[in-house]
Amino acid sequence: MTKAPLRLGVNIDHVATLRNARGSAYPDPVRAALLAEEAGADGITAHLREDRRHIRDADIEALMAALRVPLNFEMAATAEMQAIALRHRPHAVCLVPEKREERTTEGGLDVAGDTGRLADFIAPLSEAGCRVSLFIGHDPRQIEAAVQVRAPVIELHTGAYCDLVAEGRAEDAALELAALMSGARFAASLGLEVHAGHGLSFATVSPFAATAEIRELNIGHFLISEAVFLGLDPAIREMRRLMDAARG
């Protein structure tokens, strides 16, 4: 199978986490996004959480005005967020599950358990020109449900795999990776565009970059962390190099 180009979306949420920790005006996530563009990011991802713990409304406004590459706007499937998305009309809207008490996005969206509501939720976003994606696990039921609610894109949650690798649980990691790969193939066979992300690092990106069915990777926390040591530009360029090397 000839491999289509693989896009890198850089998630700048955790620049805002650092800014908010001190209640200062810096570091500025928009500056990080522009730098990421220069370093070769094909898109910028920002998650406006309901509790505004990192990205704020004003950041979305400023990103929409400043970016030359597409914005992938991550949000919960709530009426408040839908109104914000319809006001800004970003290139992409990725629906994610949110729990106030979680430290990070723990699992995928339960699309299969909420098809009626999600179909109604997605329709006006699609009509407004936003490419809607669903952040889900590899369960085939969830993948089929994505088709049912007319989402053109899914983003597979790679967090569990990355955690297993970090814990040194090689056998469990291999099983999780195989399930993600089979999920990617199944989704592509149904006509969905497949993205992947969460927790990806230099150590875990390659098998996803090598998978022909995957068209975009969204990577944030690791890149912002690595920027402390390498700088943001070299961290993004190294990620890009590893992705290109694995894609072949």
Ligand SMILES: CC(=O)[C@@H](O)[C@H](O)COP(=O)(O)O
């Ligand atoms: C949905 C997702 O995975 C991203 O939004 C990213 O991980 C942001 O970080 P938090 O989960 O810490 O908000």
Ligand SMILES: NCC(=O)COP(=O)(O)O
């Ligand atoms: N949707 C996943 C994402 O945007 C990046 O997640 P992370 O790399 O910050 O964990």
